[in-house]
Amino acid sequence: xxxxxxxxxxVFEELPWGxxxxxxxxxxxxxxxxxxxxxxxxxxxxxxxxxxxSAEDQARRFGYNNDYVGFVELEPGRGILCVNxxxxxxxxxxxGLGRQDRDGFQGMTEELVNIEMAAHGGSVFExxxxxxxxxxxxxxxxxxxxxxADTPMTIDGPAAGHARMMTGADPTGLAVNGTxxxxxxxxxxxxxxxxxxxxxxxxxxxxxxxxDGDPDLxxxxxxxxxxxxxxxxxxxAWGRYHDRFNIDVEPNESNRFGWIVEVDPMDPTSTPxxxxxxxRFRHExxxxxxxxxxxxxxxxxxxxxxxxxxxxxxxxxxxxxKAQDMQLLSEGTLYVARYNDDGSYExxxxxxxxxxxxxxxxxxxxADVMIDTRLAADLLGATxxxxxxxxxxxxxxxxxxxxxxNSRRTPEQVDxxxxxxxxxxxxxxxxxxxxxxxxxxxxxxxxxxxxxDPNIAEVGAVWNPETSESGWFGSPDNCALDDIGRLxxxxxxxxxxGRTGKSxxxxxxxxxGELRGHSKLFFRCPVGGELCGPYFxxxxxxxxxxxxxxxxxxxxxxxxxxxxxxFEDPATRWPDFAEGMPPRPxxxxxxxxxxxxxxx
Ligand code: FEO
Ligand code: CA
Ligand code: CA
Ligand code: CA
Numbered sequence: 372x373x374x375x376x377x378x379x380x381x382v383f384e385e386l387p388w389g390x391x392x393x394x395x396x397x398x399x400x401x402x403x404x405x406x407x408x409x410x411x412x413x414x415x416x417x418x419x420x421x422x423x424x425s426a427e428d429q430a431r432r433f434g435y436n437n438d439y440v441g442f443v444e445l446e447p448g449r450g451i452l453c454v455n456x457x458x459x460x461x462x463x464x465x466x467g468l469g470r471q472d473r474d475g476f477q478g479m480t481e482e483l484v485n486i487e488m489a490a491h492g493g494s495v496f497e498x499x500x501x502x503x504x505x506x507x508x509x510x511x512x513x514x515x516x517x518x519x520a521d522t523p524m525t526i527d528g529p530a531a532g533h534a535r536m537m538t539g540a541d542p543t544g545l546a547v548n549g550t551x552x553x554x555x556x557x558x559x560x561x562x563x564x565x566x567x568x569x570x571x572x573x574x575x576x577x578x579x580x581x582x583d584g585d586p587d588l589x590x591x592x593x594x595x596x597x598x599x600x601x602x603x604x605x606x607x608a609w610g611r612y613h614d615r616f617n618i619d620v621e622p623n624e625s626n627r628f629g630w631i632v633e634v635d636p637m638d639p640t641s642t643p644x645x646x647x648x649x650x651r652f653r654h655e656x657x658x659x660x661x662x663x664x665x666x667x668x669x670x671x672x673x674x675x676x677x678x679x680x681x682x683x684x685x686x687x688x689x690x691x692x693k694a695q696d697m698q699l700l701s702e703g704t705l706y707v708a709r710y711n712d713d714g715s716y717e718x719x720x721x722x723x724x725x726x727x728x729x730x731x732x733x734x735x736x737x738a739d740v741m742i743d744t745r746l747a748a749d750l751l752g753a754t755x756x757x758x759x760x761x762x763x764x765x766x767x768x769x770x771x772x773x774x775x776x777n778s779r780r781t782p783e784q785v786d787x788x789x790x791x792x793x794x795x796x797x798x799x800x801x802x803x804x805x806x807x808x809x810x811x812x813x814x815x816x817x818x819x820x821x822x823x824d825p826n827i828a829e830v831g832a833v834w835n836p837e838t839s840e841s842g843w844f845g846s847p848d849n850c851a852l853d854d855i856g857r858l859x860x861x862x863x864x865x866x867x868x869g870r871t872g873k874s875x876x877x878x879x880x881x882x883x884g885e886l887r888g889h890s891k892l893f894f895r896c897p898v899g900g901e902l903c904g905p906y907f908x909x910x911x912x913x914x915x916x917x918x919x920x921x922x923x924x925x926x927x928x929x930x931x932x933x934x935x936x937x938f939e940d941p942a943t944r945w946p947d948f949a950e951g952m953p954p955r956p957x958x959x960x961x962x963x964x965x966x967x968x969x970x971x
Contacts, residue, residue: 374885376837380857381879381970386892388841390874390929392943394918394959395895400969401962402894402916404946405452405498406433406508407955412496412517414510421938421953422466426485430517435459435490436956437917439556439656439849441564442908443636448500450908451514451636452915453564454958455553456494457903458573459487459607460923462937463953470935474584476608484612488520491551493566495636506913506960516639518566520549524632527701528647533738538623540615547627547645548615554674555656555761555849555903560667560689561696564634566643567654569674571628575603576610576617593622595733599745600629600652601675626742631657631671633700646700649683650721650744656849660764662810665689667699670770672759676777677784678745679753680708680762682718684810705744707753708802710788710816716802718812719751726751757789757797760863761849765856768807769882771819772800773847775863788816791831795870796823796845799860801882820880820888822847824871835881835888842890844878845871849903853969854911858882859893861916863901869928875901877916879970893970894961897945897954899926899936904958911968914961921945922954 376385383397396402406412409419410433419432434456444450461483462470468478497512509515526545530536536544554569581587586603588594597603602625603610603618610617615624629651635641649657652673659669665688671681685703689696706718722728723737727750734740740747757777764770774789776797785792788800799819805811822845823830825838834843848863862875876895881887896902900921907914926942927935936942938953945954963969 374837376839376889376891379879379886379889379891380881381891383891383893383970385839385841386895388873388892389895390872390898392897392945394897394945396961397893399964401964403505403960405506405915405958405960407946407957408433408435408490409955410508411510412494412508412515421464421951424465424486426482426489429486429489430519433494434492434517434519435464436919437958438554438903438919439566440904440906440915440917440958441556441558442906442915443558443562443564444908445497448909450498452496452498452958453556453558453634453636454494454917455556455566456491457554457569457919458552459490460920461487462935463922463941464490464938466938469937473606476611479608481612484607484609487607488549488609491520491553492518492522492549493553493564493634495564495634495639500909500913504962504966514636514639518550518634518643520551522549522643524548524550524643524645526627526645526647528741529737530647530741533736533742535623535626535738535742538615538621538627550632550643551628553632554654557657557659557669559633559659559696560661561693562637563697564636565657566632566634567657567671568629568632569653569655570604571625571653572601573604573606574609574616574628575625576605576608577603577619578617579619591622596743596746597625599743600625626651629653631669631700633697635697647738647741648701648703648705650681650705651742652678652744655759656761658761658763660766660809661689663808664810666703666810668764668809669700670762670764672762672772673745674758674760674775676758676779677755678759679748680756680759680772682706705741706812707748707751709752710754712787714787714815714817716814716816719753721747721751754786754788755784757794760847763850763852763858764809765852767856768804768809770802770804771850771858771882772802773850773860774798774800775846775848776867790818791821795867796830796832797847798822799847799880819882820890833888834890835886837886837889839891841892842878844873844876844890848901849905851905851907853907857970859905860890861902861905864925865901866925868925874898877902877905897921897943898929899923899942900945907969912962912966914969916959916961917956918945918959919956921956
């Protein structure tokens with residue numbers, strides 16, 4: 372007999388779809404709040420009071436908009452959680468502020484900007500599992516640390532020390548303060564935490580605007596590079612108070628962002644390193660695996676419409692000696708993907724002097740190739756994709772690529788690997804590296820699912836037909852594999868969730884056998900939140916999820932809430948539901964009631 376949904380390898384009763392002020396988990400599971408924006412991560416601190424915020428205080432508390440979650444186990448039931456804080460939503464963070472006009476930022480004082488900067492970056496802290504099976508934060512742990520937009524970092528790899536990396540504050544081109552817009556990330560095989568710098572362009576400012584109020588770069592020598600990266604984005608007011616974020620004053624500071632940052636969570640005094648060998652673009656994440664050769668391979672997408680899929684292969688091999696392995700991301704080859712319509716692909720190396728990457732075309736050295744990775748990949752003829760988000764390699768040579776959506780692809784721009792014009796719901800690509808070897812430079816690809824509502828013909832969705840009305844989703848973003856290699860997808864529909872009416876959530880997506888392409892809803896977010904994490908730990912008995920920006924995205928489409936969410940009038944007060952407390956991005960811990968592996 373043909374397989375049905377009842378035969379799914381993911382054993383849980385599917386959660387019905389919906390959208391309301393709270394989060395929901397499948398029956399038989401707990402979904403507990405571990406830590407919220409503003410919670411202390413050091414001892415002897417007062418409870419968070421949103422009416423009494425300061426930059427100094429925020430730098431000792433859990434930051435805003437938790438995205439990537441990683442876990443480094445110290446021993447069973449104890450470990451270090453590493454959490455990215457991607458960005459800030461000032462209109463729901465700060466009392467009385469309201470939504471800011473992105474040109475004027477009339478309410479953003481220097482102190483509010485400095486609080487925002489302290490709420491960015493990452494949090495590293497110890498957690499422990501109690502006898503009741505619940506995890507909690509160890510406030511007095513020696514490992515606890517905040518990383519912010521001001522934390523001193525070093526720069527290594529091909530672009531380190533290059534003239535384009537030098538600024539007035541750093542004539543060496545080797546030292547930079549802070550990391551920003553850290554979206555997804557990764558934990559390396561040697562137990563370090565990788566933070567991907569995504570939409571860094573949005574933090575750079577200019578006072579030089581043209582007649583339409585858009586940044587005017589025409590007089591700048593950097594115009595081509597900045598234009599390709601969208602610098603300056605002027606999303607935040609930081610450049611008003613901090614010259615390094617104003618390109619009129621310090622044009623090179625933007626070259627020092629858009630990298631992969633490595634942090635040693637075992638040493639809170641260690642200096643994070645920006646590895647320029649992994650290229651500069653809007654890095655979504657940095658998930659790794661070890662090739663048969665022993666080389667480490669890191670997959671990383673450039674989340675922009677019509678941008679590319681990349682992987683880095685280290686020159687050296689994993690030794691098992693942590694100090695030595697922490698050198699592996701300093702040297703290697705960065706590749707960009709070209710997908711052919713016949714289902715094959717090639718990884719093309721971004722190496723100075725090879726092919727078109729020469730001085731004649733503006734690349735004087737490998738430093739230029741890494742600083743202008745996008746321009747180099749353009750010249751190589753990489754395949755423009757529907758916004759590459761998280762990418763997850765599996766031990767068997769499979770690679771799962773989340774392509775979240777791309778409403779701007781025209782019918783003329785459609786190709787086999789990006790098969791829909793005006794793709795509002797995205798798709799998921801499976802790559803199979805040749806010979807199951809993640810260091811291979813060729814392989815085959817096919818599309819796992821085309822997302823969206825399968826009942827609306829124009830959408831062009833493709834799912835396993837056993838998928839229920841609760842199981843289909845739009846806009847895949849982050850993903851994770853559990854201990855038995857099963858794929859789980861979290862979604863981010865952004866302000867477009869009104870198109871599905873469903874809140875964002877976590878879905879179990881079958882990749883094997885007759886039920887390949889079958890999806891089941893496991894967890895869903897409160898209104899206006901997207902789901903990040905996910906991360907399986909503790910032999911897949913614990914699942915960490917991150918609910919990002921609850922109460923914000925698209926809430927003016929929420930039935931009964933036809934206005935922008937603000938501090939005073941949020942779409943939800945999740946997870947506290949206390950008067951005067953705004954919604955708080957939070958990490959959620961999922962465990963099975965009575966214990967045991969999740970979905971088994
Ligand atoms: Fe920060 Fe591409 O999501
Ligand atoms: Ca993301
Ligand atoms: Ca996204
Ligand atoms: Ca988001």
